Amino acid sequence: MNQDRTAGTLRRLPVQKRSAERFERLLDACAELLDEVGYAALTTKEVARRAGVPIGTLYQFFSDREGLIGALAARNLEAFLGRVAARLEREAPDGISGMVDVTVDEFVAMRRTITGFGVVDFGAAGQDHILEPTLDNNTAVAGRLRSLTASLTGVQDNAELEIAVRVALECADSVLKLAFRTDPQGDPQLIAECKQVLNSYLNGRLR
Amino acid sequence: MNQDRTAGTLRRLPVQKRSAERFERLLDACAELLDEVGYAALTTKEVARRAGVPIGTLYQFFSDREGLIGALAARNLEAFLGRVAARLEREAPDGISGMVDVTVDEFVAMRRTITGFGVVDFGAAGQDHILEPTLDNNTAVAGRLRSLTASLTGVQDNAELEIAVRVALECADSVLKLAFRTDPQGDPQLIAECKQVLNSYLNGRLR
DNA sequence: CTGAAACATGAGCAAGGCTCACGTTAGCCC
């Protein structure tokens, strides 16, 4: 379907200070524009203009439009995992229900505060394989979440857990998207429903 | 975000025979191309070329590219609801679990046999409001499914049911997408997981 | 037969993604 190995990837990472700043400014401008005009109407020219960077420089870093958006998704993912890990270590919730609460709440908090998070979160709609070339986005996320989960609860980290986490993640992602489509602040009832779906599934599933 | 009232809609329905055939051919060509090159790479020129129709004629019917894809999604939705309704009437399953089985199985069957269904099903990724201008796609689907559900089981058709069906639909859609990303024929274990998610949620939720 | 509505057409315009050939700067080694 897509044979180009460089599609949707990074081309060069900034190593000097000035270009590192430009790199970040490009991602910030991209996030802003996603919020303002949406995924389909985002243009690389406008991203570059807002970041105060010539268009050629944008393409020094990102192989294409998808690569730009993918890099933003990767930044979001790192921020999310960092926040979840920090809270889990601090609060050390017991049991699945506590983990679900923390994870969902943190996702909701980011949706409310991080520019552009609502449009791409960890990978824009229909765009896969941008976080890791061979993996599905949510599978990559699931892998990272699984390590956290297994190390903090008593649950065995095996194939069963892998599947359960992937399935749970898909559900959480989609129900929370619904919650935020319904209400820009995130419909509280739907957020609660999300937790209920995860709890009833995971409690029945993981012994 | 998008103020254009005609965006993503139909412009004119064919009334004469020849243009009705062209309309269908355009949708068929669109479905084929979606399977071959994917959502992002689909061009209206190629759709028109394959359907043997000049580009101007395509735009007589569809207001834009999204309108074309939206019309395909609408055709898919009608086919799906027709099939589910037919099977439910014929088999009259008792209880939630039976309904879930029929609905999921029918979705899976369509994924396997209907060209383009895997890419757009009832609304392409990130593209909402194409089935009904004011509603979310899955909300529109949920509304139609809800009538079927309430009339065939004893469950009260109220606000509670509405929310449960919408949430269940989001989960089913996303887990099944995962199942087909993992395996082009639909990973059997993930299809089973999908049913388990729905059953554990709905059984706990509806009385 | 006739008028109006439906239908048909494709050159071309506006806009966006991305390139490339050439110029500049940073920082390391002697």
Next chain:
DNA sequence: GGGCTAACGTGAGCCTTGCTCATGTTTCAG
């Protein structure tokens, strides 16, 4: 300091795509 290499910077413009529109043709009810 001088010199060298890799990293960095630049934007006019090519190519493709979405979509329009001016003009002509066909269908069909009354």
